[in-house]
Amino acid sequence: MALILAVLLLPFSHSAAHAQFRVEVTGVGLTQLPLAVVPFKGEDSAPQKVSAILLADLERSGQFRAIDGKQAIMDESSSPDFTQWRQRNADALVAGSLTRLADGRYDIRARLWDVVGGQLRVEYKEVVTAADLRLSAHRLADQIYEKLTGDKGVFATRIAYVTKTAARYTLWVADSDGEGAQAALASPEPIISPSWSPKGSHLAYVSFESKKPVIYTHELASGKRQVAANFRGSNSAPTWSPDGRSLVATLSRDGGSQLFQINVEGGEPRRLTQSNAIDTEPTFSPDGSQLYFVSDRGGSPQIYKMPLFGGGPERVTFAGTYNISPTISPDGRWMAYVSRIGGQFKLQMMDLSSGQTSTISETSADEKPSFAPNSKLVVYATQVQGREALMTTTLDGKIKARLAGQSGDIREPDWGPFRH
Amino acid sequence: MLIRSFSVAVLIAVLAACSSGVKLNDVPVEDKSANAVSNVANASVIGTGSAAGLNSVAGVITAKPAVAAVGPAGGNTVFFDYDSFTLKPEARAVIEKNAQFLQANKQNKAMLEGHTDERGGREYNLALGQKRAESVRRAMTLLGVNDSQIEAVSFGKEKPAASGMDESALAKNRRVEIKY
Numbered sequence: 001m002a003l004i005l006a007v008l009l010l011p012f013s014h015s016a017a018h019a020q021f022r023v024e025v026t027g028v029g030l031t032q033l034p035l036a037v038v039p040f041k042g043e044d045s046a047p048q049k050v051s052a053i054l055l056a057d058l059e060r061s062g063q064f065r066a067i068d069g070k071q072a073i074m075d076e077s078s079s080p081d082f083t084q085w086r087q088r089n090a091d092a093l094v095a096g097s098l099t100r101l102a103d104g105r106y107d108i109r110a111r112l113w114d115v116v117g118g119q120l121r122v123e124y125k126e127v128v129t130a131a132d133l134r135l136s137a138h139r140l141a142d143q144i145y146e147k148l149t150g151d152k153g154v155f156a157t158r159i160a161y162v163t164k165t166a167a168r169y170t171l172w173v174a175d176s177d178g179e180g181a182q183a184a185l186a187s188p189e190p191i192i193s194p195s196w197s198p199k200g201s202h203l204a205y206v207s208f209e210s211k212k213p214v215i216y217t218h219e220l221a222s223g224k225r226q227v228a229a230n231f232r233g234s235n236s237a238p239t240w241s242p243d244g245r246s247l248v249a250t251l252s253r254d255g256g257s258q259l260f261q262i263n264v265e266g267g268e269p270r271r272l273t274q275s276n277a278i279d280t281e282p283t284f285s286p287d288g289s290q291l292y293f294v295s296d297r298g299g300s301p302q303i304y305k306m307p308l309f310g311g312g313p314e315r316v317t318f319a320g321t322y323n324i325s326p327t328i329s330p331d332g333r334w335m336a337y338v339s340r341i342g343g344q345f346k347l348q349m350m351d352l353s354s355g356q357t358s359t360i361s362e363t364s365a366d367e368k369p370s371f372a373p374n375s376k377l378v379v380y381a382t383q384v385q386g387r388e389a390l391m392t393t394t395l396d397g398k399i400k401a402r403l404a405g406q407s408g409d410i411r412e413p414d415w416g417p418f419r420h
Numbered sequence: 421m422l423i424r425s426f427s428v429a430v431l432i433a434v435l436a437a438c439s440s441g442v443k444l445n446d447v448p449v450e451d452k453s454a455n456a457v458s459n460v461a462n463a464s465v466i467g468t469g470s471a472a473g474l475n476s477v478a479g480v481i482t483a484k485p486a487v488a489a490v491g492p493a494g495g496n497t498v499f500f501d502y503d504s505f506t507l508k509p510e511a512r513a514v515i516e517k518n519a520q521f522l523q524a525n526k527q528n529k530a531m532l533e534g535h536t537d538e539r540g541g542r543e544y545n546l547a548l549g550q551k552r553a554e555s556v557r558r559a560m561t562l563l564g565v566n567d568s569q570i571e572a573v574s575f576g577k578e579k580p581a582a583s584g585m586d587e588s589a590l591a592k593n594r595r596v597e598i599k600y
Contacts, residue, residue, distance in 0.1 A: 131473030158475065173477050182477035188484055190578035192542050209482040211531065211599070212573040213546065223478030234550050234574045237543045250547065252572070255554060257547040278547040294544060301544055324541040338541060345540065367541055412542070 032062070033148060036069035036090040036115075041097035046106060048133040050098060050140070056177060057141035057155040060392060061377065062399030063148070069093070076111040076123075085115045092148060096124070096140075098133075105129050108136050112144050122147050134180050154372040158416040159379055160184070160194040160203055161390060165408030171205060173220060176372070176415075178390065178403035184220055195247075196416040197240050203414075204228060204238040204247055215249055217264065229262055229269070237280050242288040248272065250280040259293060261308075272308070283327050284308075292316065292326045292335070303337060317350075319357065325368050328352075329375040334395060336369035336378050347380055349395055360397030370415040379403075381411040489600040491530065492521035496598040497581075498556055499591065502537070505551040507559055515556060518598045519563035526566065532556045533597045534574040535581070537590040542576055549574030556596045 037055040058064040067090040074080065075097040085093050096110025105127050112122035122143050128136045135156060142153030157176050162169060169191045174181035185191060189208040196203060203220065206213045215229040215238045229235040233252035240247055244264070251260045251269060257278045260269035273279040277297035284291060285305075292305045295313070300321040306313040317323040322340030329336070335350040344364035350357045365383040372378070372392075379392050384402065388409035393400045403410065496518065498511040507515070522528060534549030534556075553572035561567055582592040 129473055132475075135474060173475075175475075180475070182475070183479040184477050185480045185482065187482040189482070190575070192546075192576075192578065207482070208575065208578065209485060211485050211533075212571070213575075218480070220477045223480045225480060232571055234546060234572075236546050236574075250543070252550050252554075252574075257550050278544070278551070280547045281541070281543045322540070324544045340540070 032065040034067045035064045035092045036067040038069040038072045038095040041075040043098045046098045050137040053137035054141040060401045062394040076109045082118045152374045154374050160414045162412040163410050194414045198244045200417045206236045248282040286332045294324050329371045331375040373418045379413040491600040492517050498596045500594040505555045519560045519565050522565045522569050531599045532572045535595050536577045537593040538577045546574045546576030549576045552596050
């Protein structure tokens with residue numbers, strides 16, 4: 001009984017109100033491109049409003065300002081009246097259509113035009129199942145974003161997070177806009193510190209389901225789980241090495257909380273730190289050569305870095321007496337972390353080349369930042385009006401959007417990798 | 421017969437899930453099979469349906485943990501000052517009672533669960549709670565308890581004993597619970 005598990009084929013998707021992204025954009029970027037999106041022909045009778053999903057994506061990025069296109073009637077095959085769109089101050093225009101095919105799938109077509117130059121810039125065509133309509137909308141948003149900004153879009157990526165309602169903890173995997181959430185794990189005991197594998201197929205996390213912190217790896221498509229670390233004492237703070245072959249995590253099996261490298265295939269953990277202090281919250285530099293972590297070896301929790309092979313730790317943060325939860329942008333330029341400043345916990349952004357740091361939130365209980373894979377946005381947990389909330393922000397803190405938690409608490413976000 | 425008993429177990433898990441607020445019963449069961457094997461005990465895999473998209477996630481529900489056994493009378497909680505893992509004088513009686521109990525009952529084992537108040541990061545608090553649990557473990561070992569009978573673990577700030585951010589609630593949360 002213990003090792004064999006029954007399987008129910010049961011769609012476990014979740015669309016209840018408490019996981020809806022509400023784009024509450026605060027602040028204004030200096031160079032937002034004015035963009036009009038015309039409602040797609042045929043989407044009123046489709047299960048997803050593709051044009052609304054892609055417009056919300058683009059607005060959340062902070063790079064675009066929406067120009068009202070709701071009154072226009074056109075699709076991708078129309079010839080746009082560029083003069084009219086220029087008069088409305090739109091620089092770019094998107095129109096498209098959804099057609100339900102005989103087999104139930106949808107044919108999505110869309111075009112992006114440069115209104116200023118009167119040119120076609122993106123031609124999009126995809127046939128998907130109803131379940132993948134949201135994904136297709138995000139892919140279209142990615143193509144538009146990349147064409148207009150030159151950077152790769154992250155809208156078709158996923159975010160993991162944890163909710164707590166009454167006595168139930170649930171680990172969710174959602175689209176980058178927080179919608180379409182699916183439960184990966186539900187437990188009466190806490191779940192913390194989800195961490196995406198580099199390929200996006202697995203999550204590692206800490207579950208207290210056996211009344212102590214144990215690290216699991218979890219293959220999302222199958223639900224197959226493996227115990228990655230269940231040593232005597234506490235096992236926590238897992239992070240994947242960039243090659244996906246090992247985890248670095250905090251184990252207390254030798255007494256204090258110290259960092260160990262654990263092969264995903266099993267075997268004896270390799271101890272990485274040797275201190276009498278707390279060493280925890282490891283995270284890799286994108287090239288895998290350095291490990292950033294939190295240690296109170298100097299008397300208060302500060303962020304350090306050390307080479308993975310050979311060489312001692314070097315202190316990275318110096319201001320204040322409480323600097324935790326470091327994460328390095330995939331382009332290696334930035335470190336997001338949390339500082340206690342005057343009794344408040346504030347999201348910080350450090351330019352790693354200059355060491356210059358700025359506070360990029362107005363909230364006071366910020367936790368666990370995680371970069372989008374294109375290094376342009378950060379998702380983090382915080383509290384808004386006494387409720388736990390997830391926010392995304394641009395790196396300068398100017399454009400924020402909220403993933404609203406209407407029934408229960410929401411925390412521990414981790415932004416997944418690009419999909420291949 | 422074997423398959424049937426699994427199905428019953430899963431139904432219980434699903435029913436348990438339904439009772440705590442997450443709607444897992446709003447879609448009909450489409451199929452049952454026992455073809456996915458996980459090496460994690462006491463968890464149920466909820467597969468994805470035929471309408472699954474490219475992003476489909478197979479949900480898992482963990483089982484309820486076993487009910488804790490009973491320890492000695494006279495308390496099982498030790499409290500700490502803010503940002504401290506030093507044992508206070510009033511902790512002595514609780515630790516001694518539990519140490520005597522463990523020495524008299526060599527077959528019993530105890531988890532020493534460290535907890536913190538709700539301020540600060542989850543993982544750093546987990547490490548702080550671990551330090552508190554280790555303090556109690558060392559004290560019990562000094563009192564003669566066999567180290568194999570006790571395990572120091574931490575829940576960090578995940579299981580507060582009292583809610584609220586006033587000092588009396590925060591003080592109740594900075595603790596080690598001795599659980600059998």
